[in-house]
Amino acid sequence: MDHAAQSSATVAVAWEQREWKQSVERPASRRQQLAARGSYRAAVPAAIADLDVPVAASLQAEAEDAVREIARFDAEVTAIGRRRADSSDAGGVPAAVAPLAAVLLRTESASSSQIEGVTAGARALALAAIDAQVDPNAQLVTANVAAMQRAIDQADRISVTALLAAHRELLAGHDHAAPGELREQQVWIGGSAPSPHGASFVPPHHERVSAAMEDLVAFVGRVDLPVLIQVAVAHAQFETIHPFNDGNGRIGRTLVHAMLRHAGVTQPLTVPVSAGLLTDTDDYFDALTAYRQGVVEPIVRRFVDASFRAIDNGRHLVDDLEAVHDAWGERLPSRRGSAARRLLPHLLSQPAITIGHVEQVTGVALSAAQRAVEQLESAGVVRRIGTGRRNRIWLAPDVIDALDAFAERVGRRG
Template sequence: MTASQGGFAIGFESRPWRSDPDQSASRRQRLTARGPYQAAVPARIADLPVRVGAEVQAEAEDAVREITRFDAEVGALAARRAEVEGEDVATELAPLAAVLLRTESASSSEIEGVTAGARALALAAIEAKAGPNAQLVTANVVAMRRAVELADQISVESILAAHDALLAGHEYAAPGRLRTTQVWIGSNAISPHAASFVPPHHARVEDAMRDLIAFVVRVDLPVLVHCAIAHAQFETIHPFNDGNGRVGRTLVHAMLRRSDVTRRLTVPVSAGLLTDTAAYFDALTAYRDGDVEPIVQQFVSASFRAVGNGRQLVAELEQVYDGWTDRLASRRGSAARRLLPHLLNQPAVTVAHAQAATGVALSAAQRAVEQLAAAGIVDPVGTGRRNRVWLAQEVIDALDAFAERVGRRG
């Protein structure tokens, strides 16, 4: 049986349901919530054969090559800048890698309806006043980084670590723990009876996750096909009370790093998925019916869009950086010059953050920020002088333009 003929299709089982007598509900809702409900039973996929059409597989391989090329291009760009600035390559690469990671985290969060603009994220990153959405996206950055760092040892435990980083402090989500209750998707009903999808009963989750990991560590599958199916299976298992989509997309990046498709960057694949979320969710439904090709096609299209938009973002940030170096009179190696790469990654700073980034005395950090302000590179936020925040608006504009290009359209 091929994958497209149903090998990956879910089954169903009947489970008893006990209504909460104290829960407020209409008579219709209470009648709907009576009796047993149907929960999904995920296929065991660890050793399943995976077959997709030749055209889809060829496109997936082209997408992987494009991701790898983009990763190498940014690495070469950092190397050229390092030679000019007299810095090491890692120092020059870090800001671009970090900004791409943040755009991926923001896009992944927006798929789940958690939206925060570039300015709010920049302020949240320095613990300036920020709303709850910005804080959640900032936590997603940490979760994404945690997953990629553990790419060589993908396991249930490493996935739990990413979830813990994402939702630490949000006890309703049981951060870092597999769920112990039934969850359901696509309905505000008081029970799973009227939901559009009911993931497996929690008693099945741990075994299903072990099976998924056995699939993830296989080495016989085309990379993007492998990633897409693993992601869809993760979303089908839905192992957590909350954060499943965001953690499920960190898994994709861990697998890309593990396969050496990416070595330096987190390519903003979620930004590509965000463009048409309806097609993405439809593809997950098709996967649960046993057809793997739609979700593979979604990741192929998303990868091409991600690389195209990522290239444009990097080019715009390089243009901003070149303009800064032309306008800043400070000598090479000065604290003000050393702050410039930091501003690409973190366009909001205080003097204290400038001191930490450059390692100079507080008075020298103050002078560096003042030099950047005099050159029109940063502007003060607000009128207060105590713990003043300075913002690099050109970077904010480039990040907002990226978000506009990839904005949700489906």
Template sequence: MDHVAEGFAIGLETHEWQREPDRAASRRQRLSARGPYRAAVPARIADLSVPVSAQTQAEVEDAIREITRFDADVTALAERRAQAEGEDPATELAPLASALLRTESASSSEIEGVTAGARALALAAIEAKTGPNAQLVTANVVAMQRAVELADDISVGSILAAHEALLGGHEYAAPGRFRTAQVWIGSNAVSPHTATFVPPHHTRVAAGMEDLISFVQRADLPVLVQCAIAHAQFETIHPFNDGNGRVGRMLVHAMLRHADVTRRLTVPISAGLLTDTSAYFRALTAYREGDLEPIVQQFANASFRAVANGRELVDDLERIYDGWSTRLASRRGSAARRLLPHLLNQPAVNVAHIQHVTGAALSAAQRAVEQLENVEILTRASSGRRNRVWLAPEVIDALDAFAERVGRRG
């Protein structure tokens, strides 16, 4: 490797292994799981110098400019619309910001093999019947919101809070708590002996996380370089039983918000990483060997892809909204009109949800549904008379098109 940075490579240490007696395994697997094993010893990175090549540095600076410009452009778009319609700019921006955050959460989950389409996610958000994957991605949306809200206080405590929001109720994951046992990475490995990567022994997690937070709080590094390395170090420490990848990518967004690179939006960087997950995982491996360049380049490239795809999604949603505004004849203050922006980020609704987001009475909410059905903005998702749900199919299609453009290769 040409860019090995001094001090970043992991060490290794030996630990005794106690085989889990109740775990099913073949004779070959049992034989391979005998004796001591070696686990990573994470580098202490809080005060290390962070060398990257001039070319990578230039790419990172360009990526940061693109992210900042995207955030500013979408905010300005919302402000112009608000001025034209006499609305609060925050009200106009919120649906676009929420839609982008949801796409980021969905992409981050898909990197971990947790996949759910836009329709399932929309239904899960109003607690309509969906599968477990949609519920997990919905929890990821909530956790991402929590992480961004805590951007001014990036600490061990705020990371634990994000993990609790992500996996609350899933006791196997010990939500909101660091792991207390050895974990390993490798789909076919029944013990750390044959694993692809063995993170640090659980007794090293707390100190490793304190060191990471000290690194995150530095102000002498290019922001995206710092984000990429902090993320890779987090994944190396692997502090939780489950949810490490998703929380580690939340950390990136909290850092971008803390540094004022993003002010109002969550740029879907995970969608950029999702395009080639094999390269992303190889970059994490290279980081553990002391080579910083690949993971930094992955985040720079992912940022460019995220901005391009995010702009296309925003354009699609704006076009849909303009078409709705033309088709719907009801007055500006009606419940149907007030519901339109909410449909951009939550394209599945029931009457109770409409009442909640518009403040309308039951009769007005029911009338809004009728008006929106008549102009084909909403279509009925179920045929029963009880627990009826309606969908905004144009938004579902736009969100699915975003996912298709990711074009996952690895």
């Protein structure tokens, strides 16, 4: 495609008429059956592999500023880990950064899930991580953590196969979602009828999904576009294609982080961009609608604003957790290098523990694990919950409070 053709291209969807066959397995009233008769309009996504993305110079400059701030935040947290490694027995920088990276990944996964109406608070997520509580929403968020990590781990080559693997992680065991497979049925957004008639948006017919995804991946692989603009367009195009039966929003936001990692903007961290989007979901969904109508700038604007909000809130959370860690260190009398002290960074990312969990993460014997937990409890670092003698659980309330405060700032509730 030559430059003139690129410049005239648009991201606006086209439309096509499709015949609808009412499922006999789906109950419907006579009124709904009548409304579901006849053909319906399904979107035909624009091809974007060679798109020249039209964005005003002022917005492009802000997007570049946002990318620099994301990279700066990533470097700041890495430096915190390096200082901690220099002053402890923690080892190298990656190990020292790991707790903060893990907690940011979990908060981002929780915010991304919340956009889809799946809410789980910090306590429920901490308990779910050690299989101590069966909370369906917490389990879904925990699966989203694994899906996001899978996508990031495969960021060196973003492909349809990699996105299918992330989807499999997200919805394993949920057969209705066909985990790890592109959809083979029509889906739609909005509307209460048991058919796409009257829906607010009808994504492309499933026969078009595979080709549309290959086109998207080609766009993602380009290196001639400003990173955050490319990320915003790729995300909006993914949501327009809606390639899965379920989980599209969450996987679409894992794509964001895979692209940021692929571009080298982030290294150990997952910046909580979804937390920034969660602050105003109406604007976010309106921007997706505008994109489908051919207007790119609103979704770019949402990602620029969300990035700055994410960095501000992420810094606040990291500062809170560092203050908690420092206060713990002053209160804990055990010697440097002890199991109790080695648990402190781990508690930042996993504030619920059992004796067995402590054995596993520290590698110490049962008696040493029990002694470490006793020392942490005596110092007020952890508090036992429940009164049973078996399967005892301890929580780090200071961390739960910091995570709940993060959620409060973005409007997420657990």
